[in-house]
Amino acid sequence: MSNASLSDTLQTLQAGGATYHYYSLAEAAKTLGDIDRLPMTLKILLENQLRFAEEENVSRKDMQALVDWQQDARSDREIGYRPARVLMQDFTGVPGVVDLASMRAAVESLGEDPSRINPLTPVDLVIDHSVMVDKFGNPAAFKDNVAIEMERNRERYEFLRWGQQAFDNFRVVPPGTGICHQVNLEYLGRTVWTKEQDGQTLAYPDTLVGTDSHTTMINGLGVLGWGVGGIEAEAAMLGQPVSMLIPEVVGFKLTGKLREGITATDLVLTVTEMLRNKGVVGKFVEFYGDGLQDLPLADRATIANMAPEYGATCGFFPVDDETLTYMRLTGRDEDQVALVEAYCKAQGLWREPGAEPIFSDTLALDMNEVEASLAGPKRPQDRVALKDMKAAFQKVMDDDGKPVTSSEEKGRLFSEGGQTAVGVEESYEHHDSQEVDLDGEAFRLDPGAVVIAAITSCTNTSNPSVMMAAGLLAKKAREKGLATKPWVKTSLAPGSKVVTDYLNASGVQEDLDALGFHLVGYGCTTCIGNSGPLAAPIEQAIEDGDLAVASVLSGNRNFEGRVHPLVKTNWLASPPLVVAYALAGNVQRDLTRESLGVDRHGKPVYLQDIWPTQAEIAEAVETVKTAMFRKQYAEVFDGDEVWKAIDVPDSKVYQWSEDSTYIQHPPFFEGMGREPDAITDVKEAHILALLGDSVTTDHISPAGAIKPDSPAGRYLQERGVKPVDFNSYGSRRGNHEIMMRGTFANVRIRNEMLDGVVGGETRHVPSGEQMAIYDAAMRYQQEGTPLVVIAGKEYGTGSSRDWAAKGTRLLGVRAVLAESYERIHRSNLIGMGVVPLQFLEGDSRKTLDLTGDERVSIEGLDALSPGGKVKVTIKSDKGEKTFEALCRIDTANELAYYRHGGILHYVLRNMIGAA
Template sequence: MSHPDSFNCRRNLEVDGRTYQYFSLPDAARNLGDIRQLPVSLKLLLENLLRCEDGRSVTAADCRAVVEWLHKRSSEQEIQFRPARVLMQDFTGVPGVVDLAAMRDAMARAGGDPQKINPLSPVDLVIDHSVMVDRFADPSAFADNVAIEMQRNHERYAFLRWGQQAFANFRVVPPGTGICHQVNLEYLAQVVWSHDDDGATLAYPDTLVGTDSHTTMINGLGVLGWGVGGIEAEAVMLGQPLSMLIPEVVGVRLVGKLREGVTATDLVLTVTELLRKRGVVGKFVEFYGPGLDNLPLADRATIANMAPEYGATCGFFPVDGVTLDYLRLSGREPQRIALVEAYCKAQGLWREAGDEPTFSDSLTLDLASVQPSLAGPKRPQDRVALEDIRAQFDLLLELSGRKAELDTDFVVAGEHYGLHHGDVVIAAITSCTNTSNPSVLMAAGLLARKAVELGLSRKPWVKSSLAPGSKVVTDYLAKAGLTPYLDQLGFNLVGYGCTTCIGNSGPLPPAIADCVSANDLIVSSVLSGNRNFEGRVHPQVKANWLASPPLVVAFALAGTTRIDLTREPLGTGSDGQPVYLQDIWPSDAEVAAAVGTVAEAMFRHHYADVFSGDAAWRAIAVSPGATYPWDPASTYIKHPPFFQHIDQPAAALADIENARVLALFGDSITTDHISPAGSIKPSSPAGLYLQGLGVAPADFNSYGARRGNHEVMMRGTFANIRIKNEMLGGEEGGNTLHQPSGDKLSIFDAAMRYQADGVPLLVIAGKEYGTGSSRDWAAKGTNLLGVKAVIAESFERIHRSNLVGMGVLPLQFVAGQNRQSLALNGSERLSIHGLAAGLKPRQRLIVELLRADGTEERFEVLCRIDTAIELDYFKAGGILHHVLRQLLAG
C-alpha cells in the first residue's frame, strides 16, 4: 500500500537486529506543531491518521485537526479511524457471522463474487457467553456445565466452525477457554502490532474495536480500543473506517495509594460513581499522575474494563514499565516486548514520571480516599459504602411498600430454613472485570481459607459459583493452595466464561424459586461483575449488588444483604464465638505473597494451543463451501431479511408521516431492556414462537444464544420483564396500548398489527437511552418492528450509532423539552419533516404533533446523525447495506 506521507515521517526503527518502518510522531510534529502535551490516546489517533492517509478518507487536514485540538481542547472535525483488528464474543459474533453469510448469499444472487465478503482486518471471536450455571457447588459442576453447553449450543457452534474455515482472517477461540477480554489481555493483544507492507515490516500501535462494550478493558495495557455494535464491527472487518469526531479527553489524575484492605473493585466502583457524576459520555478518559506508580496492571485493566459503566468511550492508561512487566509475566515473546518499549519511547507514547498532558477537563482522585464498597441495587454507578448496605436495602424495601415484612420468615418447602427479603440467593465470582485480577481472586481464596478454618459455611439458600476469565486463574488458585477452601464453601469451578454477569446464572433451586415467586420476595445477588441492570442477572432477583470477589464470599457466608459487615458478625465459628469480617479479611501482605506465585509458565501452557479446543469441539462436523447451507428447520440460525432488495437502488429519504408511538419510556432504558440477553419467558412472544416450533421451555436456552434467529430476537425486542412503558402507567413487562383501538398487546404483536396497516412507528424516551452493552439486536430488533425513529432526551454512544447503522433515525429533544413538558401519552400521531428536503448531520427537524383530541402542535428535535459518513449509511438503509452496495458496484 502506498502512502502520501504528507509530513515526511516514515522512518526506520532498529530493535534487537530487526528493522521496522513506522510513522514517526516527533518527525511529523516538525511540520504539524508541538504535540508533546497531546493526550497519549490522541497521539494514537494521530498516528493512525498519518499511517492511513490516502488523500480521500484521510487527508493532511485531518492530521492537523488533531494537533489543533490542543488550542480548543475539543474538535468538531470528523475523522476516519482504522483499527488494527476486531474482537468478538459469541453472543454478538454469531449474528455478525450470520450477517456476513447473508451478505455472501446476496452477493451471489446479484451475480457478484461471494468471496468479496471477507474480513480484511484480523478478527478473533472468543466463545465465552454461552456457558450457564446449571450445576453448582459440586466437584462435577464444570464437566456437567460444559457437556450441557456443547449439547445446547451445537447448532451455533457448528455454524461458527463453518465460519472459521469459510472466512480468511478469522480465528475462533473455542468454548471453555476464557472470557474474550481476559484472553485479549493475557494473549491476543500485542500493544505494538506489525505486518509486512510493500516488502518492509511496518510497526504501529495495536488498536481495536470489539462487539462487547467491555472491550475497553484492554486500554489498561496501553491498547486503544472500545466497544461498537456488531454492525459497525462488521463494517470495519470489511474494510470500512470507523467514522468519529475527535473526542474530548478527560484526564483523571491519580495520587496516593489504596489503604490496607481496599480492593481494586472498590476503586473501580468509586471511579464509576465519580465519572458518571462528572459526565464523560462519548469522551475519552485518560489516567495519569503519580498514583499510577502504585497501580498494578491488573488494577488498571479493572478500571479500564468498566468504562461503559462510567459512560466513557474508553479509560486509557499509557504504556510504562508496569506494562512491560505484565507482558513478561503473561508470556509474550521477548522480541515483541523489546519492540513495545523501543516503539513507545521513540513515539513519545511512553509514560514518564511527571507527565501532565493537556486535557479537555481534569479531576483528581486520591486513592487513599477509597473505601470498601458495593454498587446497586440496579445500576453500576450507584455506589454504596459497605457499612451502608443494610440501610440502603431497607430503604429499597420501604420504597417498595414492603417495610412491614422486614423480618418476616417465608417458608421454603421441604427445607429447615425460611427466606427473608434481602437474602442472598446468588453469590457469583464471575466477570472479566475482576476475574482478570489476581489480587482480588487471591483475596477471595484467602478469605475462604480463614472462614473454613474458623468453621464458617455458606448459607444453604445461596447459589454460589466461580467462573474465571481464563484457565490461568484456576492454576494460580490451585498453586496457592486455595482451591479446596473455595470448593468447601461452594465456590466450585462452574465454567470459563461470562456467566452470571450476562444473565447466564442458571435456575435457582426449585424450592427457593417457588418461595421467591409465591411471596414476591425482594432477594439479592452479589456478584463480582460489571452489570446489575434490572432483569439481567436473574428474572427473580430484583436487587443485584456488584462487589469484590472476597466480599462475594463474605455475603455467601452471611446469607443476607441486610447486614453491616463492618460491625455485625458473619456467623458463628466452630468454637461458638462470633466471627467478624475483619477476622477473616486477608492482609495486603498475605495477598501479595499469594499473587507472587503467579508464573509466566501458566500463561504459556494454557495459550500454547488456544485455538484447537477440546475433543468435543474438534468433533463438530463442518459444512464446506463459501456460502452457508441454511437449515430451514433450525431454531438457532436463520437467514435474516436485511439484504433482500440489495440489488435495487436505495429508496430516497422520505418524511415520516402520521407515525404512532409504539412505546413511551422514561430514563436509563438499557440495551438489556430493549433486547434481553437472559432467559426467555414461556408466555412471551419469543417463548410462544419457540413452543410453536416444538421447542420445550427447558430447551429455550437464552436470548443471547438465540441471536442468530431474527424471529426470536424481534419478538424479544422490548420484552424485558422489568421494562416500563409509560403508556401503561407503572406496569412492568413488554406490553403497550395499540392505537387507536386501545387494545393492550405485547409490543411485538402491536408492532405487527401496525405493520399490517402500513403505520410507521416511533419510540419516545427520556435520558440515557440505550445504556449498557453494545448490543446490535437492540437496533436490529427496533428496525424489524417497524420503528422509523427514536426520540429521546439523550443517547448512549454505541446504541445511537447502532440505530443509524440499521437505518433507524435517532432524534434528540432540544434543551428544555421532553416527553413530559410536551405532555405526550402515546395516543398521538407524529409527523417528522425535513428528511426528504436534504437531510444534514445534526440538523434540526420539525415534528408535527396531532393529539387525540384533534389539537395540533409543532416542536423541534435535533437529528443525531452526527457525521457525513453516518448520513451515507442512513441513506443506504444501514451500514452493511452501504458496504454491500459498494462491493456490488465494483
C-alpha cells in the first residue's frame, strides 16, 4: 500500500442522524498488519499518520513502524504528530502571543505581509493563572481579588484582547472562568473532532498539545494530549508537526475498588509514587483492567492530571461507557456523544472488558490497598501515609539540624483506644517557636504550623467527590464547634464556576465559609505560587525564628520555593485533608491518633468523627446537574463587563510601548536573515552554574514572588514600580527583561560553586566576586565569554515553562551538560538554540571533581547528527580532561530547529519560503 493509495481507507459511518467520513484503521490493518493489541494511544498516533499520509514528511514506513512496534514493544522511529488543536494558559500563553507578534514584526521588516502569521491549528487560551490570593477568609474575597487581578494585569489583558482580534483561529477564555484543564475537560474537549474537508465532514480523534504540563488531564476523557513548551506549541499552531520518537507504552492495570474513607487523591498519590519508582519519563502510560469499570471519569482525570508528577508524557484512559456518561453530565450535545461511541467502536478505540494490549512494561495496583496519603515536603512523588506524617515532618527538621520534641512525646497519657486526648492547647516545643499577636489574638507559632491550607488546582477541584467530601467534613466540624486555627491562611479556588454551583446546591459552601474557605477566585492559585502574602505578623515570626512551617494544598506541585518563599515544607493532600489540617493547625499532629481539637463540651474530636461516609458523599454528588454545566459554559468566551470594556487598537502589527513593564518586544529575531548562520563550536566557556539533581523549571524560571533586592526587583523599582505592585514572575512573562533577570533566581536554588549559599547567586570566576547569576551573565557577555550550565539528574523537571529555556538563551548559555533531562525542558532548550548534552554513563560533575572554575570547550556542533556525540574538554589549574558527551538532539526535526537558531526561526523562515 503506497501513500497515494491510502485514500482507499476512507470510510463512512452514521451517528446522530449524520454521515461522517473517517480514515479506517481496520482497512489500513489489512495491509499493514493486525493492530488489535496495539495500545490505544498508538492507534491514535497511527490514525494521525494515516490521515496526513499525503504530507511530505509522512511515509508508509512511519505507519508500518507503529504496527511493528508490537514485536518489541519499542521503536527508534521518529514520526511527526499533528494535534487537532492547541491549549494555552495565560502565563505561558502571553509569551506565546508575544512571540507571534514579534514574528509579525520580523516578517514586516523582511518586506513580507505580517498577516501571513496566524495560527493554522485552532488555539484556545484560558486566562487562569493570574488571580492571586490577596484577600481571603471573608465573603468579599472573590470580588476583591478579581478587581485586583484586573487592575494588576490590565496591560497583559489589553495585549491578549489585541491578540484575540488580530489573529485568526485564536480564542480567549476571559479571567474568572476557570482553570484551563478543567474548562478543557468540562467543555472544550470533544473526544472525537470534526472538520469540513472537500465537502465532507471528517471525523478523527480529538488530540492536542498544551503549554501547561497538566494538559494531560484531558487523557481522562480519552483525548490524547500532553504538555509541551510554549515554543513547541507555537510551532504546532503554526502548522509544524510535533517531532517525536514512537514512545514506549507502559500499561498500568487497575483492579478492585477504593475502600471506605479513601479518596481519589490518595489513589493518585499512590499511582504517582509507583510510576516514579518504575521510571516512565518520556513514555506513555495507558491504564487498563477491570477496575476501570467502577472508576468515575473525574477520578480518571485526577490521575491523568498528575502525569508530569510521575514523569510520563501522558497517562491515558480509553473511551468506554463512563466517558459517555460524563459527556452527558457535562452538557455535551447528544449527537456528539453518539459520534464518540460510533467512531471509537468502529476504530477499535473502545475499551473492551478483559482487554490486554501489548505494552513495553506493566505494573498493577489493587485499589483496595490504597491508604490515606499526602505527598511532600518538596516533591509530589514522595508519598507519605497519613499515619506517618508526623514522623515525616520531624525527619525534615532532623535533616535541617533542628530536632523537634512534641509535648505529647514528653509523657502525655493515652486515652481509651490508644488515642491521645489532646486539645486546642497542644503545641510543639522548640527553641525557635515565636509568640504572635494577630488582630488582637495572641498565640504561639511552632515548627510544623500550617500557615496555608488551600483547596486549589485543577487536580482535585475537577472532582465532585473530593470537593463534596471537603464540604461535608467542614459541615460536621462546624456542628462539633471546631474552628480553623488563627494562623492558617485558608482559600478555595475551584477550577470552574460549576463547582460553586454544586457546593451551593448541596448546602456545604456555607460550612466551608464558616471555616474560612471562602471563594477566592477561579484559577490556578496556591499551586502555581499565587498564594499571596501571609499576614505580616506571621511572616515576621517565621523569619525571626527561621521556622520550618507548612502548607497543605490540594494541588499537584510542591517544589521548593513555589508555594510561598517562607514556607519550607509543602504537602499535597485531598481537599478534606486540607480542611482537617486547617483545623489541626500543625502537620506534627498525627490525625490518625490525635484529636483535631475539642467540641463545645471539651470532648476531643478525632478525624474519624467527622470524616464523611462514601454514601454521604455519593448523595451529595447527586446534586451535580447537567444544567449547571450548560449555564456556566453558555457564554464562556464573553467575559464580564470589565473585560468587554477593554479597548484595543485594530492593527495587525502590535504597537510596542517602551514604558510597559509587562509587554516588551523580545530580541529573538533581531538581525535575523533569510538563511541561518553557521553553527560554531563552544570555546573556553565559563560555567554559570553548577547544579545538583532534580533542578526544576521552577528553580530555573520561578513563577512566584519577585524579591525587591533581586535583579528583576531592582529593574521594576528603577521604572517606578513599587514592591507591592510587583505581581509575580509568571504574570510578567511577556517582558523578557524581567524574565532573563529571573532566570535561575529561585530563592531555593543551590549553586554548588558557592558553599552554603541558597538562592540565585554565582561566582564570576575571573574576579572571584559573588553576585546574582543575571549580573554575572551580563558581565560575561560584556567580556565576550560564552557560558555553559552543568547539572545532575532530572534537569528541568516540572512545568512546561518556556522561559526556563528562553532565559537560559538570553543569559548567553550555549549548552547545558546534565546527567539526564525531563522531556519538555530538553525540547525547549533545542527550541531556543541551546544544545542539551548528557554525560555518558559513569561521568558526572562529581566524578570530574568540578568546582565551577573550569573552562569548557565543546567540539563537533557543526557536524551533529541526532543522538550523536560531541567532544568536551574541561581545563582548570589542575590540568585538562577530555571526554565524550551524548548530544540530546534526538530527531532530525530537532536538529533542523537547532541549526536555524531555534524552532521559531525555522518556522518563520518556512512561512516566508526561506527555509
